[in-house]
Amino acid sequence: MERTFLMVKPDGVQRGLIGEIMRRLERKGFQLAAAKLMMVSKELAELHYAEHKGKDFYEPLVEFITSGPVFAMVWEGDQVIALSRILMGKTNCLEAIPGTIRGDYASHTRFNLIHGSDSPESAAREIANFFRPEEFVTYNRDIQKWI
Numbered sequence: 001m002e003r004t005f006l007m008v009k010p011d012g013v014q015r016g017l018i019g020e021i022m023r024r025l026e027r028k029g030f031q032l033a034a035a036k037l038m039m040v041s042k043e044l045a046e047l048h049y050a051e052h053k054g055k056d057f058y059e060p061l062v063e064f065i066t067s068g069p070v071f072a073m074v075w076e077g078d079q080v081i082a083l084s085r086i087l088m089g090k091t092n093c094l095e096a097i098p099g100t101i102r103g104d105y106a107s108h109t110r111f112n113l114i115h116g117s118d119s120p121e122s123a124a125r126e127i128a129n130f131f132r133p134e135e136f137v138t139y140n141r142d143i144q145k146w147i
């Protein structure tokens with residue numbers, strides 16, 4: 001069973017898309033393990049996006065992600081890291097296919113609604129950056145045997 005860090009970005013919160021995004025993740029069969037509405041500090045944004053430091057989109061990205069509340073989540077399930085990236089759609093708005101979250105709702109490459117960890121290593125690092133152990137809830141859902 002994998003865990004991944006997913007985050008509705010400030011554009012998704014402002015546009016009222018938290019529910020729509022969570023609905024898709026729930027119906028795919030993933031289980032919510034932790035979630036919170038929060039502001040991202042400049043320090044946390046720089047830690048989270050450290051791999052992009054120096055790229056031309058880095059400064060506007062940090063400004064964007066700290067501009068308003070985000071909805072931070074940890075989801076779990078078999079292959080949830082790769083499968084949730086497929087539900088999200090491609091980063092480039094011209095490549096995000098309709099049917100995906102970004103393909104259906106995003107029309108800008110920076111303002112692309114959702115972040116998702118891209119590997120098990122990123123997931124572990126990002127989860128630890130955003131959540132403390134006591135913020136997790138473990139529980140059984142009967143639905144798990146069907147998916």
Ligand code: RTP
Pocket residue numbers: 057061090091109110111112114115116117118
């Ligand atoms: P994320 O990290 O947010 O899940 O997105 P990602 O893996 O699909 O994309 P990544 O390459 O990690 O880029 C991080 C975020 O930076 C913004 N971005 N802007 N050329 C651009 O203007 C550009 N490229 C990337 C997007 O918000 C992207 O999600």
Ligand code: MG
Pocket residue numbers: 116118
């Ligand atoms: Mg990324």
